[in-house]
Amino acid sequence: MTRINLPLDKCWKLLNHGPVTVITSAHGGKTNVMAASWAMPLDYDPPKILLVLDAAAYSRELIDASGEFGLQIPKRRIAEQTVAVGQSSGRNGDKFSRFGLKTFPAQQIAAPMLEDCVAWMECKVIPDASQRYDLFIAEVVACYVDSDRFHDNQWDFGPDPLERSMHYISNGEFFSTGERFRVPTLD
Amino acid sequence: MTRINLPLDKCWKLLNHGPVTVITSAHGGKTNVMAASWAMPLDYDPPKILLVLDAAAYSRELIDASGEFGLQIPKRRIAEQTVAVGQSSGRNGDKFSRFGLKTFPAQQIAAPMLEDCVAWMECKVIPDASQRYDLFIAEVVACYVDSDRFHDNQWDFGPDPLERSMHYISNGEFFSTGERFRVPTLD
Numbered sequence: 001m002t003r004i005n006l007p008l009d010k011c012w013k014l015l016n017h018g019p020v021t022v023i024t025s026a027h028g029g030k031t032n033v034m035a036a037s038w039a040m041p042l043d044y045d046p047p048k049i050l051l052v053l054d055a056a057a058y059s060r061e062l063i064d065a066s067g068e069f070g071l072q073i074p075k076r077r078i079a080e081q082t083v084a085v086g087q088s089s090g091r092n093g094d095k096f097s098r099f100g101l102k103t104f105p106a107q108q109i110a111a112p113m114l115e116d117c118v119a120w121m122e123c124k125v126i127p128d129a130s131q132r133y134d135l136f137i138a139e140v141v142a143c144y145v146d147s148d149r150f151h152d153n154q155w156d157f158g159p160d161p162l163e164r165s166m167h168y169i170s171n172g173e174f175f176s177t178g179e180r181f182r183v184p185t186l187d
Numbered sequence: 188m189t190r191i192n193l194p195l196d197k198c199w200k201l202l203n204h205g206p207v208t209v210i211t212s213a214h215g216g217k218t219n220v221m222a223a224s225w226a227m228p229l230d231y232d233p234p235k236i237l238l239v240l241d242a243a244a245y246s247r248e249l250i251d252a253s254g255e256f257g258l259q260i261p262k263r264r265i266a267e268q269t270v271a272v273g274q275s276s277g278r279n280g281d282k283f284s285r286f287g288l289k290t291f292p293a294q295q296i297a298a299p300m301l302e303d304c305v306a307w308m309e310c311k312v313i314p315d316a317s318q319r320y321d322l323f324i325a326e327v328v329a330c331y332v333d334s335d336r337f338h339d340n341q342w343d344f345g346p347d348p349l350e351r352s353m354h355y356i357s358n359g360e361f362f363s364t365g366e367r368f369r370v371p372t373l374d
Contacts, residue, residue, distance in 0.1 A: 016224050017354035017362050018205015037203050040227050042239055042320055050237060050322070052229055080370040087373045130317045130324075133229055135237070137320065155356065167204035167354070167364065169342065172372040175204050177354065178365025183267040185359040186274045 003120070004147040005107075009045035011143040014073060014119040014150070016041060017177060019165035022082055022117070023051070024070035024103070025062035026110040033095050033114065034059045035086030037168040039071060047140040049123060055134050058090040067125045068109040069138070072117040075149075076176060077162040083172050107142045118149040118157075118165055155180075190307070191334040192294075196232035198330040201260060201306040201337070203228060204364060206352035209269055209304070210238070211257035211290070212249035213297040220282050220301070221246045222273030224355040226258060234327040236310065242321050245277040254312045255296040256325070259304040262336075263363060264349040270359050294329045305336040305344075305352050342367075 006014075015021075021039045025032050038052035049071065053060055063069045074082045081099045088095060096103060096112070103112035109122045123138035130137060149156060149163060157164045157177065166174040193201075202208075208226045212219050225239035236258065240247055250256050261269045268286045275282060283290060283299070290299035296309045310325035317324060336343060336350060344351045344364060353361040 013357065017356060018207075018224070018227075020205075037205070038227050038229070040205075040225050040237070040239075042225070042322060048320070050227070050239075052227075052237075076368075079368070083370055083372055128317065130315065130322075133235070133324065135229060135317075137317075155362075161366070164365070169204060169367070170200065173367060173369045175342075175367055176365035178351070178363035179348070180356070180360060180362055181263075181266070182360045183270055185270055 002147045003144045005142065005144045008047050008140060008143065010153065011047040011121060011140050012041040012044050014121065014143065014145070015039060015049065017165070018167060019073045019177065020082060020168040020174065022072050022074050022085065022114055023053070023059055024072070024111040024113060025059045025066065026112065027062040027066040030062060031096065031112055032059045032062055032090035033085045033101060035082050042137060048126070049121065049138055049140060051136045051138060052134055053136060063125065063136070066110060068111060069123050070106055070109060070111040070113045071121040071123055072114050073119045073165050074114070074117050075162060076164050076166055078116045079166060079174060117146070119143065119145045189334045190331045192329065192331045195234050195327060195330065197340065198234040198308060198327050199228040199231050201308065201330065201332070202226060202236065204352070205354060206260045206364065207269060207355040207361070209259050209261050209272065209301055210240070210246055211259070211298040211300060212246045212253065213299065214249040214253040217249060218283065218299055219246045219249055219277035220272045220288060222269050229324060235313070236308065236325055236327060238323045238325060239321055240323060250312065250323070253297060255298060256310050257293055257296060257298040257300050258308040258310055259301050260306045260352050261301070261304050262349060263351050263353055265303045266353060266361060304333070306330065306332045
């Protein structure tokens with residue numbers, strides 16, 4: 001596996017299919033990690049995304065203070081950790097070590113980025129009145145992919161079910177990203 | 188198939204897995220239909236959703252004028268029509284008849300609702316400055332499901348691949364909503 005940077009105007013392709021995400025953050029020597037299903041693209045170039053985060057989440061404190069977050073699309077091999085970081089608070093102890101999550105340094109933000117993901121986005125918050133809805137608008141300043149899972153401008157999840165992205169239902173249940181198919185287009 | 192209304196505070200479950208949507212609209216005797224991948228929940232109760240719609244879309248004129256839209260989650264059996272209504276403009280003729288899309292009347296809005304979907308939401312736009320980002324915040328005023336596909340408070344897509352929801356990639360390609368699985372939770 002190699003992490004390969006994508007051109008920023010291709011970044012929308014990573015979230016377009018609606019996978020669950022994991023959000024990392026850092027401020028003042030503290031870091032945190034949580035799950036978020038409510039993330040999607042907002043614009044193509046420069047790429048912007050939308051993220052809804054509960055006002056009570058500890059990650060909110062770090063993101064509000066730093067103006068940055070990491071967004072990553074986890075592989076099914078860390079499905080259990082994805083649920084666990086969504087069910088527990090970083091106020092009660094470091095979740096990276098508690099759940100055995102491996103990280104690597106980001107390129108342009110302070111938040112650590114998670115291993116065992118298919119794609120990553122480094123994001124800077126665009127201050128906006130919509131934050132009253134717990135809604136963040138952010139610009140993606142770097143994005144990269146697991147080159148085994150995304151190459152030639154498209155997803156390639158391969159045969160291993162643990163290498164696929166996921167779509168969250170609730171209560172520890174997901175849908176795997178399923179069969180790929182094509183229909184005739186008007187073009 | 189029977190359409191069953193869901194309690195409004197359960198509506199978030201319908202979009203949580205990130206499926207592609209189809210948006211219907213009506214104003215002044217005109218109606219339109221388009222596809223949208225960029226739709227997700229914003230809040231639980233009262234339920235609010237986010238929808239990103241290109242400013243150039245004909246649907247924007249009807250939604251801006253009426254303050255309403257229908258959002259539905261299409262079944263794979265209308266995948267080809269979902270792509271077609273995303274690739275063509277209602278300015279050039281009625282897309283419902285052109286693509287053979289069957290509709291039924293909504294409960295609380297003027298927009299027609301589409302057959303061959305797993306779930307439907309009737310939405311009223313909440314005016315907000317975020318519209319400068321082509322972003323709509325809307326309250327869901329009614330939501331209902333195909334009772335064969337969602338019952339007992341959860342999805343049941345069954346064995347027929349044409350009865351599943353879909354996740355859009357691009358250029359006429361989708362992922363089917365895949366295998367359902369559960370992981371241990373902290374509770």
